[in-house]
Amino acid sequence: MENYINREKVNETIQILLHTISHLSTAEIVGYTAGALAARYIIATFVLDKLSDIPGPFAAKLTRFYDVKMKASGKRYVLIDELHKKYGKIVRTGYDTVSIHDAEAVKQIYGGEKFRKAPYYRVFLFNNTSNLIETSDPVQHARYRRIFSPGFSQATLDSLEVLIMESGIIALMNKLNEKYADKPVICNIFNEFHLMAFDILGELAYGKSFNMIQRESHPFPTWIKTRSTMMPLCTTFPEINHYPKLLSIFFPKSNGATMDIIKFSEKSLGARLADKANNRRDFTQLMVEAMKADKEGNYLTASESQVASVVLLVAGTDTTSNTMTFVAFLLSKHPHVQERLFQELEEAMPDRNATINYKDAKKEKIPYLWAVLMEVTRIYPAVPGGLPRVTPKGGAVIAGQFIPEGTVVEVPTWSLHHDPALFADPFEFRPERWLGDDAEELSKNHLVFSVGPRMCAGKNLAMMEMTLAMAHFYRRFAVTLADPNETMPLMQQFIMKPKSLQLNVYLRSRDH
Numbered sequence: 297m298e299n300y301i302n303r304e305k306v307n308e309t310i311q312i313l314l315h316t317i318s319h320l321s322t323a324e325i326v327g328y329t330a331g332a333l334a335a336r337y338i339i340a341t342f343v344l345d346k347l348s349d350i351p352g353p354f355a356a357k358l359t360r361f362y363d364v365k366m367k368a369s370g371k372r373y374v375l376i377d378e379l380h381k382k383y384g385k386i387v388r389t390g391y392d393t394v395s396i397h398d399a400e401a402v403k404q405i406y407g408g409e410k411f412r413k414a415p416y417y418r419v420f421l422f423n424n425t426s427n428l429i430e431t432s433d434p435v436q437h438a439r440y441r442r443i444f445s446p447g448f449s450q451a452t453l454d455s456l457e458v459l460i461m462e463s464g465i466i467a468l469m470n471k472l473n474e475k476y477a478d479k480p481v482i483c484n485i486f487n488e489f490h491l492m493a494f495d496i497l498g499e500l501a502y503g504k505s506f507n508m509i510q511r512e513s514h515p516f517p518t519w520i521k522t523r524s525t526m527m528p529l530c531t532t533f534p535e536i537n538h539y540p541k542l543l544s545i546f547f548p549k550s551n552g553a554t555m556d557i558i559k560f561s562e563k564s565l566g567a568r569l570a571d572k573a574n575n576r577r578d579f580t581q582l583m584v585e586a587m588k589a590d591k592e593g594n595y596l597t598a599s600e601s602q603v604a605s606v607v608l609l610v611a612g613t614d615t616t617s618n619t620m621t622f623v624a625f626l627l628s629k630h631p632h633v634q635e636r637l638f639q640e641l642e643e644a645m646p647d648r649n650a651t652i653n654y655k656d657a658k659k660e661k662i663p664y665l666w667a668v669l670m671e672v673t674r675i676y677p678a679v680p681g682g683l684p685r686v687t688p689k690g691g692a693v694i695a696g697q698f699i700p701e702g703t704v705v706e707v708p709t710w711s712l713h714h715d716p717a718l719f720a721d722p723f724e725f726r727p728e729r730w731l732g733d734d735a736e737e738l739s740k741n742h743l744v745f746s747v748g749p750r751m752c753a754g755k756n757l758a759m760m761e762m763t764l765a766m767a768h769f770y771r772r773f774a775v776t777l778a779d780p781n782e783t784m785p786l787m788q789q790f791i792m793k794p795k796s797l798q799l800n801v802y803l804r805s806r807d808h
């Protein structure tokens with residue numbers, strides 16, 4: 297390279313440039329700079345545009361703000377679906393982003409390591425510290441997965457079942473019995489499931505329950521809510537997430553909430569480190585061990601551990617509690633389904649107040665409960681949007697279309713779940729569809745936990761928690777909507793939830 301550079305010529309050019317600039321007025325400098333930036337933008341957008349043959353709204357081609365607007369609407373999954381209906385199975389959603397509505401593309405994009413997680417995920421950086429959900433580096437991801445996989449295994453979860461039952465499910469059932477059942481008192485069941493999910497994850501990822509079912513309050517959910525206001529902008533312009541100082545200027549409240557979360561995590565982990573007698577195999581224990589591990593082995597830094605607690609909590613609370621809210625909504629709207637479920641549960645648990653083990657509540661034993669969960673998560677997948685990935689070096693042909701390297705691609709989960717070619721009458725709530733001979737075939741396009749190496753690590757925990765909670769809840773109570781005309785409008789950030797943060801119901805005790 298050295299040989300090709302004529303240093304004298306370069307110096308001479310710089311001198312001429314500096315000389316010219318020194319003779320320009322401020323207004324001229326501003327004008328020329330703006331002109332140069334505009335020219336660069338026009339050339340990049342219209343001349344060098346590598347995605348020019350992919351259809352989509354004109355505004356999406358011009359700026360990433362088109363996507364910010366979709367995200368800020370809280371309805372991005374619906375808007376993306378409408379774009380597919382208008383433009384076809386491959387749609388441009390931004391100047392470097394493409395949505396692909398094609399079931400075959402799922403395996404190609406998510407099934408292996410080739411398509412890495414997009415910079416979008418940097419919004420999950422806490423304090424600029426990498427973690428299981430955020431990292432796009434397969435080596436770092438493998439280290440995190442190795443450390444945490446014992447905590448996600450069914451064997452570990454079985455050993456923690458009593459804890460999950462007592463701190464979460466039974467505690468909630470007792471509260472519902474006392475406070476709401478058979479009384480003309482409205483129960484915001486969304487909130488109650490939320491409190492339960494927090495208490496369970498508190499036990500597993502913070503070493504002890506937050507005791508929210510009883511206390512009904514804790515600053516954690518507010519911190520998370522405050523932090524999430526930065527999502528639309530910070531997922532679309534992800535570079536900003538590497539600069540905590542910039543974040544503190546642009547999003548002072550979000551940043552403050554992040555710092556509060558980190559401080560809380562630091563304190564909780566410190567308490568567990570000091571509690572030498574406690575060695576149950578939960579996530580906190582895995583972190584404590586990883587912090588003491590050899591640098592060459594499965595180690596975690598203190599900062600990685602604090603962030604891991606947060607990430608497990610964020611990933612494992614709203615997802616499960618919102619899904620349980622969706623179950624309550626759909627079962628209230630379809631009383632015959634609720635009745636059929638009750639009959640199966642009554643058979644499995646003849647005594648209303650008895651408890652049942654997970655192994656006796658599973659698909660093989662109570663198939664209708666499983667079918668209800670499958671159908672609810674098909675209609676309302678807690679993570680409804682496409683999961684953004686980057687096309688590898690050399691680009692890739694996806695669904696018959698060449699997509700250049702470095703493009704962000706995603707397959708929209710909600711759209712596939714409502715595609716009549718994949719699910720007959722997709723907008724109909726019909727758990728029975730999961731009891732037929734083609735259930736296994738159908739489940740190939742059921743993507744609520746995603747697929748491949750980056751699929752949900754907490755699937756076992758989620759299924760166990762939701763199955764046990766639903767079994768005990770619908771065995772004990774009949775649920776009706778406080779407002780029979782309730783439509784439950786939804787709001788999507790990364791996770792989807794009821795927009796009002798409420799689902800108001802009445803609970804009636806099953807009397808035998």
Ligand code: HEM
Pocket residue numbers: 428429441608609611612613615616619677678679683684743744745746749750751752753754755757758
């Ligand atoms: C109904 C409940 C849940 C749903 C629908 C769900 C869905 C998902 C989805 C779709 C992903 C892939 C994200 C992506 O690629 O961008 C994911 C990842 C993840 N989930 Fe879940 N999740 C649920 C519950 C849980 C629970 C209870 C935990 C545990 C605390 C958990 C922990 C994680 C983690 C750690 C990842 C990242 C995995 C990795 O990249 O290796 N999730 N989840």
